[in-house]
Amino acid sequence: MxxxxxxxxxxxxxxxxxxxxxxxxxxxxxxxxxxxxxxxxxxxxxxxxxxxxxxxxxxxxxxxxxxxxxxxxxxxxxxxxxxxxxxxxxxxxxxxxxxxxxxxxxxxxxxxxxxxxxxxxxxxxxxxxxxxxxxxxxxxxxxxxxxxxxxxxxxxxxxxxxxxxxxxxxxxxxxxxxxxxxxxxxxxxxxxxxxxxxxxxxxxxxxxxxxxxxxxxxxGESTIKDSKYLKNFYGSMQVFYKKHFRKNVVYDIAVWFGIRLVPIFKKHKDLEKIKTKSAVLVSNLRLKNLQENLEVPLTQLETISSLANDSTYIFNVESIPFKSILKCINKGASLKNSNFRFYMPRSNFIIGSDNSNDRGQILFLKD
The missing domain is CATH 3.90.550.10 (Spore Coat Polysaccharide Biosynthesis Protein SpsA; Chain A)
Structure with a gap:
């Protein structure tokens, strides 16, 4: 194998x-x-x-x-x-x-x-x-x-x-x-x-x-960066140093204070949700009632030649190759106020995340 x-x-x-x-x-x-x-x-x-x-x-x-x-x-x-x-x-x-x-x-x-x-x-x-x-x-x-x-x-x-x-x-x-x-x-x-x-x-x-x-x-979905994250991350790094390098008392003290002080001065801020003005369904199959689940006007395309600001792009994973979706999202880093979502037909939900500190959004579609 x-x-x-x-x-x-x-x-x-x-x-x-x-x-x-x-x-x-x-x-x-x-x-x-x-x-x-x-x-x-x-x-x-x-x-x-x-x-x-x-x-x-x-x-x-x-x-x-x-x-x-x-x-x-x-x-x-x-x-x-x-x-x-x-x-x-x-x-x-x-x-x-x-x-x-x-x-x-x-x-x-x-x-x-x-x-x-x-x-x-x-x-x-x-x-x-x-x-x-x-x-x-x-x-x-x-x-x-x-x-x-x-x-x-x-x-x-x-x-x-x-x-x-x-x-x-x-x-x-x-x-x-x-x-x-x-x-x-x-x-x-x-x-x-x-x-x-x-x-x-x-x-x-x-x-x-x-x-x-x-x-x-x-x-962001699998890792939430709060005080518990800091404690686990730098605690693990201490294990790494003790295993591979000589003991550093100064670093140990800095970590001890850092784990306790960083959450105070760098509190987690709730991320503002991106609000787009339109949605684009990328699919060669029609989806019933999708518009009813969205707060913005919806159009449909079978392929995308260009991307626009202020838009949510929804990809039907059953009809659009993942490699095409990834290429499209790779180009989207320069967009303003736009985001990307994946539509999962078998379980009837839309999922995505707007940045690496975002836990992600899931929209369960109503029939």
Whole structure:
């Protein structure tokens, strides 16, 4: 078997459905399997997978085992030569896995490969490529300066060696995954990807950023950045430093104060919802009663040649290829007051997210 796609899910049922729909399309011509590990989601995720994707391997955990342990759990039963660790709030194009496997098989001594990630509005996510977070770099990030944290010397659409990739999309051979021991289960959430990339580098392999392939990572839906996030993130980074670098008391003290003070001075602000003036349904199939569910005038197109400001673009995933949708959204980062949504016919809802700090919007359509 060529590929095992491992998707760890917790409580993002509707984004998971969109993700699985795109991944299923992307592996159609490959000898591949999809494994979903659910960490005791209370939102009906498992029932949805069983009903809509009966051929997908589903692991149902009775408790939240965390990112590292649950992914290792799936990797143990994976049959593919390659494994792809994928977040549940992602969307891939039909050619995604075919393209990255072709490239990966041509590279000698490849460690981990990652791709270009963008949010639901087409904005590039800089965490797609990162530098080794030394104590100095991480301390600067804690103070709000992330310039050295990200690998900004690498252009977002290029292909280049990089130190650290992001756990939302990581491709590597299963044999290498096993050789380095998979994700370190001392990490519950955050920094596991940093640790794995660092260990792969130390084992003599090279990590590659493959910027020619874009994947949507809604991001905000699976990660809410509040005081709990800060505590988990920097707590995990402390585990990383204690494991790989000498103990730094100054950094430990800074983290202790940072976790407590940052939420006070940088309180989470409710994002203002984008209000567009019109909606465009991109579909070659007519949808009954869609206009009745919208607050703005609706038009329909089978294809899009150009994009306009102040518009909501709704893509029917049953009639428009995901690779075409991703290309369109990639162009949309320059638009003003516009957004993008995916229409899921089998469950009759529209879903999307306007930026990486947005939990996402779901519109359940009335018959």
């Amino acid at each position: 060529q590929l095992s796609v491992i998707i760890l899910n917790y409580n993002v049922r509707y984004f998971l459905e969109l993700c699985l729909h795109s991944v299923s399309k992307s592996v159609e011509d490959l000898d591949a399997e999809i494994i979903v590990v659910d960490n005791a989601s209370p939102d009906g995720s498992c029932e949805m997978v069983k009903r809509l994707f009966p051929d997908i391997i589903l692991i149902q955990n009775s408790e939240n085992l965390g990112f590292a342990k649950a992914n290792n759990q799936a990797a143990k039963i994976a049959k593919g030569e390659w494994v792809c660790i994928l977040n549940p709030d992602t969307v891939v194009g039909e050619d995604c896995f075919k393209n990255i496997l072709k490239y990966s098989n041509s590279i000698k001594n490849l460690g981990i490969l990652g791709c270009r990630l963008m949010d639901g509005s087409g904005n590039f996510l800089p965490e797609s490529k990162r530098n080794i977070p030394t104590t100095k770099i991480s301390f600067q990030k804690l103070r709000g300066n992330s310039d050295l944290y990200y690998a900004n010397h690498i252009k977002e659409n290029s292909i280049a060696e990089v130190d650290i990739l992001v756990g939302a999309f990581m491709l590597l051979k299963k044999s290498l995954y096993e050789k380095v021991g998979g994700f370190d289960e001392d990490f519950f959430m955050y920094a596991e990807d940093v640790d794995l990339c660092y260990r792969v580098l130390n084992a003599g392999y090279k990590n590659i950023y493959y910027g020619e392939e874009s994947v949507i990572h809604f991001k």
